[in-house]
Amino acid sequence: MEQNLSRSLPPLFPQSPFQGLPCGTASRDFLSRLQNFPELKNDTFLRAAWGEETDYTPVWCMRQAGRYLPEFRETRAAQDFFSTCRSPEACCELTLQPLRRFPLDAAIIFSDILVVPQALGMEVTMVPGKGPSFPEPLREERDLERLRDPAAAASELGYVFQAITLTRQRLAGRVPLIGFAGAPWTLMTYMVEGGSSSTMAQAKRWLYQRPQASHKLLGILTDVLVPYLIGQVAAGAQALQLFESHAGHLGTELFSKFALPYIRDVAKRVKAGLQKAGLAPVPMIIFAKDGHFALEELAQAGYEVVGLDWTVAPKKARERVGKAVTLQGNLDPCALYASEEEIGRLVQQMLDDFGPQRYIANLGHGLYPDMDPERVGAFVDAVHKHSRLLRQN
Numbered sequence: 001m002e003q004n005l006s007r008s009l010p011p012l013f014p015q016s017p018f019q020g021l022p023c024g025t026a027s028r029d030f031l032s033r034l035q036n037f038p039e040l041k042n043d044t045f046l047r048a049a050w051g052e053e054t055d056y057t058p059v060w061c062m063r064q065a066g067r068y069l070p071e072f073r074e075t076r077a078a079q080d081f082f083s084t085c086r087s088p089e090a091c092c093e094l095t096l097q098p099l100r101r102f103p104l105d106a107a108i109i110f111s112d113i114l115v116v117p118q119a120l121g122m123e124v125t126m127v128p129g130k131g132p133s134f135p136e137p138l139r140e141e142r143d144l145e146r147l148r149d150p151a152a153a154a155s156e157l158g159y160v161f162q163a164i165t166l167t168r169q170r171l172a173g174r175v176p177l178i179g180f181a182g183a184p185w186t187l188m189t190y191m192v193e194g195g196s197s198s199t200m201a202q203a204k205r206w207l208y209q210r211p212q213a214s215h216k217l218l219g220i221l222t223d224v225l226v227p228y229l230i231g232q233v234a235a236g237a238q239a240l241q242l243f244e245s246h247a248g249h250l251g252t253e254l255f256s257k258f259a260l261p262y263i264r265d266v267a268k269r270v271k272a273g274l275q276k277a278g279l280a281p282v283p284m285i286i287f288a289k290d291g292h293f294a295l296e297e298l299a300q301a302g303y304e305v306v307g308l309d310w311t312v313a314p315k316k317a318r319e320r321v322g323k324a325v326t327l328q329g330n331l332d333p334c335a336l337y338a339s340e341e342e343i344g345r346l347v348q349q350m351l352d353d354f355g356p357q358r359y360i361a362n363l364g365h366g367l368y369p370d371m372d373p374e375r376v377g378a379f380v381d382a383v384h385k386h387s388r389l390l391r392q393n
């Protein structure tokens with residue numbers, strides 16, 4: 001399957017996706033002819049992300065492709081997790097599955113943030129029921145020497161670009177496709193901890209004991225993420241989300257030293273890189289889970305959209321960030337365990353509080369595997385219904 005696909009897909013990046021990213025109008029035309037993407041029919045999500053008026057509130061769900069869907073479990077059953085990530089056909093199928101069920105306003109490419117440490121040369125496996133596992137995590141400063149050169153690492157990720165191009169074609173312009181990556185600090189936690197952790201004590205030990213080595217690692221990650229995200233846009237991603245899922249483990253000081261500068265740098269360099277390559281700008285979303293303490297800074301970090309988890313009150317968030325950014329979020333995912341009536345009530349409250357414009361509805365974090373797909377549908381429908389009513393009043 002994979003071999004057929006690589007034969008049928010145009011060689012977007014014959015050598016490395018990044019050396020010689022096309023510049024200027026002529027090459028942009030060349031790229032779009034090469035990819036020949038269908039015209040976008042529903043731009044509500046993109047309009048809201050850019051701060052333009054919309055007729056209703058667009059909605060998508062973090063982890064909308066996932067184990068809560070029986071068809072996802074069936075597709076995933078045949079292969080281990082990272083083999084699935086390396087198969088453009090499988091990633092495309094998994095990305096499209098939730099869109100066949102629900103009238104979502106955006107798709108997010110099926111992949112994982114941990115493909116970046118893998119591309120840097122680290123071994124990562126996904127242990128069923130346990131989560132990610134790095135048999136040889138970073139223990140000493142000299143372990144950084146094991147990491148591959150960032151440019152070489154980014155060019156390892158061609159399979160993600162292929163998945164994006166294929167999915168954008170198969171989406172047939174129905175909704176925009178979001179690309180994503182983990183932010184440097186969040187990726188560092190996995191590389192140092194060797195997997196998930198409730199305290200991040202090892203990763204934080206690095207920040208306190210080896211600040212210079214930590215900055216070096218975060219810099220290496222940033223140097224991979226910038227061409228990786230630009231490559232996703234060149235391949236067809238129409239928006240980008242950066243996941244700083246472990247922001248909450250850092251207090252204000254550590255966050256401002258070890259997370260925020262890299263979050264800012266990614267946005268700045270991706271935007272400059274897109275321009276240099278002659279690619280149209282795409283809206284960028286920063287989602288820093290439990291990072292409410294840095295909301296003002298995040299709103300000024302160079303992203304068009306700030307994602308919120310459910311611990312932040314929408315009205316207060318809007319007061320704190322001002323009007324210059326779009327907000328995204330933030331229903332407690334566990335609210336989907338409630339009845340459809342209750343979901344409707346909670347959605348209405350959320351929409352009233354965020355207001356009708358400069359807003360993208362989502363959950364405050366990802367869907368859980370035991371969630372009922374019907375409730376996900378109820379959430380999406382409630383957002384569409386109430387947001388239209390809100391605009392009529």
Ligand code: 1CP
Pocket residue numbers: 061062063064065066067076081108109110111112113114126130131132180195196197243245289366
């Ligand atoms: O076998 C499986 O199906 C495993 C479950 C799974 C899935 C569906 C994992 C393992 N990753 C993914 C896909 C995925 N991961 C997507 C695309 C699907 C979609 O959103 O529709 C995305 C955007 C991610 C991003 C991701 N991976 C994040 C950031 C978002 C978040 O949840 O905060 C993180 C932290 C990861 C790491 C990861 N991947 C998978 C697991 C179990 C973990 C560890 C989570 C943890 O440490 O608690």
